[in-house]
Amino acid sequence: MTTARTAERPAAQTFFLPDFCAPPTVLAVVLIAGLVGLVVTLVRPTSPTMFWTQLAGASLYLLWLGLTCSAVLCRARPYLQRMSIRRANLIALTLLLVTIAIVAEAVYQVGQLWGHAGNDVIASFFPQQHSSFLLRSIAVGFIVSGAALRYFHVSAEWKHTIQLEALARIHALQARIRPHFLFNSMNTIAALTRSSPKHAEQAVEDLADLFRATLSEANARITLQEEFEIARTHQRIEQLRLGERLQVQWDIDALPPRALVPSLIVQPLLENAVYHGVETLPEGGTVTITGRHNGDVLHIEVRNPIAESTHEPARPGNHMALTNIRERLELAWPQRASVDTWLEGREFCARLTFPYAAADSGHGDTLPAGRLRP
Amino acid sequence: MKLLIVDDEAPARERLRALVQELDDCEVLGEADTGERALALCSQLHPDAVLLDMRMPGMSGLQVARHITAMEHPPAVIFTTAYDSYAVEAFETEAMGYLLKPVRKEKLAHALRHAARLSATRLTRIAETARIEPRRQQICARLGEQLRLIPVSDIFYFFAEQKYVTVHHRHGANLIDEPLKALAEEFAPDFLRIHRNALVAEKFIAAVERSAAGHYVVRMRECDAALEVSRRHSAELLRRIRGESL
Numbered sequence: 001m002t003t004a005r006t007a008e009r010p011a012a013q014t015f016f017l018p019d020f021c022a023p024p025t026v027l028a029v030v031l032i033a034g035l036v037g038l039v040v041t042l043v044r045p046t047s048p049t050m051f052w053t054q055l056a057g058a059s060l061y062l063l064w065l066g067l068t069c070s071a072v073l074c075r076a077r078p079y080l081q082r083m084s085i086r087r088a089n090l091i092a093l094t095l096l097l098v099t100i101a102i103v104a105e106a107v108y109q110v111g112q113l114w115g116h117a118g119n120d121v122i123a124s125f126f127p128q129q130h131s132s133f134l135l136r137s138i139a140v141g142f143i144v145s146g147a148a149l150r151y152f153h154v155s156a157e158w159k160h161t162i163q164l165e166a167l168a169r170i171h172a173l174q175a176r177i178r179p180h181f182l183f184n185s186m187n188t189i190a191a192l193t194r195s196s197p198k199h200a201e202q203a204v205e206d207l208a209d210l211f212r213a214t215l216s217e218a219n220a221r222i223t224l225q226e227e228f229e230i231a232r233t234h235q236r237i238e239q240l241r242l243g244e245r246l247q248v249q250w251d252i253d254a255l256p257p258r259a260l261v262p263s264l265i266v267q268p269l270l271e272n273a274v275y276h277g278v279e280t281l282p283e284g285g286t287v288t289i290t291g292r293h294n295g296d297v298l299h300i301e302v303r304n305p306i307a308e309s310t311h312e313p314a315r316p317g318n319h320m321a322l323t324n325i326r327e328r329l330e331l332a333w334p335q336r337a338s339v340d341t342w343l344e345g346r347e348f349c350a351r352l353t354f355p356y357a358a359a360d361s362g363h364g365d366t367l368p369a370g371r372l373r374p
Numbered sequence: 375m376k377l378l379i380v381d382d383e384a385p386a387r388e389r390l391r392a393l394v395q396e397l398d399d400c401e402v403l404g405e406a407d408t409g410e411r412a413l414a415l416c417s418q419l420h421p422d423a424v425l426l427d428m429r430m431p432g433m434s435g436l437q438v439a440r441h442i443t444a445m446e447h448p449p450a451v452i453f454t455t456a457y458d459s460y461a462v463e464a465f466e467t468e469a470m471g472y473l474l475k476p477v478r479k480e481k482l483a484h485a486l487r488h489a490a491r492l493s494a495t496r497l498t499r500i501a502e503t504a505r506i507e508p509r510r511q512q513i514c515a516r517l518g519e520q521l522r523l524i525p526v527s528d529i530f531y532f533f534a535e536q537k538y539v540t541v542h543h544r545h546g547a548n549l550i551d552e553p554l555k556a557l558a559e560e561f562a563p564d565f566l567r568i569h570r571n572a573l574v575a576e577k578f579i580a581a582v583e584r585s586a587a588g589h590y591v592v593r594m595r596e597c598d599a600a601l602e603v604s605r606r607h608s609a610e611l612l613r614r615i616r617g618e619s620l
Contacts, residue, residue: 187385282432
């Protein structure tokens with residue numbers, strides 16, 4: 001039994017911390033240090049004469065802090081990348097606080113050495129109270145570092161989602177209609193126009209419905225009932241072509257028909273089951289579609305028989321549909337949905353697992369149920 | 375022109391039949407929904423041309439065509455396919471007649487006018503370009519008017535005597551019309567040439583023994599045959615057998 005799991009995100013490419021050795025990041029750090037220095041000086045009540053001295057002192061101190069922290073993060077990044085996101089965040093924060101403490105202590109010590117030279121200007125550059133200065137530095141450092149890390153994390157997530165969405169859109173376009181299916185259906189319709197115009201008419205209507213469904217928004221949510229209707233439309237067209245060879249057994253009464261799912265998650269599985277399974281068997285076979293409802297989780301399983309020994313290489317494109325469904329489920333329910341496939345003897349099984357999201361009354365259906373015949 | 379229509383899908387056959395009936399001096403002799411039935415009908419009805427679907431369950435169109443070329447009076451073959459970019463590329467490079475489904479009447483008429491017989495080597499080249507396994511899974515033997523398909527996995531060995539080649543298999547022995555050399559090439563790693571006149575299935579070799587006369591003899595499993603190994607092929611055979619046991 002071989003199981004293919006939903007692919008995890010590639011950690012190295014989407015690591016949330018930016019590269020602190022890169023010139024643009026260093027420039028950003030310098031600018032932010034300058035700005036924070038300005039803010040700190042502005043809020044402090046001082047005489048106008050002292051303003052510039054204090055601004056220079058604060059900026060210089062913050063610049064030192066910023067650059068040292070950047071250097072530390074730059075060095076630590078390769079190690080942090082290998083950790084889980086939670087751990088990397090914790091360790092990065094600890095590293096930053098330790099660095100801030102060391103720099104603050106160093107600045108205080110330097111101030112102790114030079115600050116008593118008698119020059120007021122120089123003395124005002126340096127902190128006077130040891131522990132309060134250290135504590136204030138660490139507290140401010142904690143808040144700023146925490147906010148920065150949170151920001152990096154959120155923006156990385158956002159980038160990742162955008163990438164996923166773009167990928168899903170491309171793959172959806174590629175996976176939507178298999179040319180093989182389209183041309184075979186056209187051929188069937190061409191034959192039926194002569195022998196059975198009624199069936200031909202129905203096939204054209206079904207094909208139109210199927211295309212309409214595949215042309216709808218890639219990330220549109222529809223109800224399970226609508227999704228099953230799309231799959232049944234597909235089944236009707238294939239039935240005309242394959243006749244008795246194709247049997248489909250539906251066991252989906254356990255599923256809530258109003259549950260919301262991304263469109264086209266079941267139909268491609270049925271299409272695969274026909275293309276890679278039933279169609280390759282001279283005697284045909286039965287596709288079983290089973291639905292289960294487990295607390296808040298829904299399962300849909302599609303099983304189909306496959307040829308005993310396929311001497312021909314596997315038909316190409318078998319992973320396109322699965323990859324596409326996986327991506328769109330991941331997009332809809334990050335980390336909470338999965339697509340598993342395995343072989344059980346001479347049967348191929350694909351199982352979708354995803355959380356139950358009921359359609360609320362306000363939700364406008366992307367695909368009116370009336371358009372698809374039950 | 376007498377035609378045989380081969381396609382696993384009923385509507386596809388129905389449509390081709392309707393189109394052929396509209397053409398002058400063309401008639402449909404029969405229809406087959408599998409490769410096996412197609413070959414049986416071919417040897418019974420002797421069509422001039424076969425309209426052959428590429429993608430069928432079990433024996434593919436290309437395999438059927440391969441068997442057809444081995445017939446005494448092979449009919450011309452025109453492949454039909456709904457969508458297969460590799461196969462189309464192969465037909466184009468080999469300048470082969472093919473039809474895309476849904477088939478147009480004019481194209482069908484044109485293809486029938488230019489229908490030609492195929493050679494086995496050409497089919498092998500097509501299989502390569504089309505990325506389809508060119509090896510047959512069955513060997514076709516003629517018994518008078520009847521065709522008999524022998525699964526390659528049941529074959530013990532091929533033996534050449536004068537003009538003919540005999541296939542010895544689980545259910546007896548049959549004469550076939552194919553040269554040993556071509557068979558050796560097609561079934562290369564699984565079948566070993568041990569003599570100018572013998573090609574044996576490696577999996578049925580029980581033992582290689584040395585006879586009193588000093589040459590090697592292959593003893594076969596499941597059949598009471600002992601086949602002489604020629605000097606020329608003995609080194610290769612021994613290397614293969616030893617490599618297996620190591």
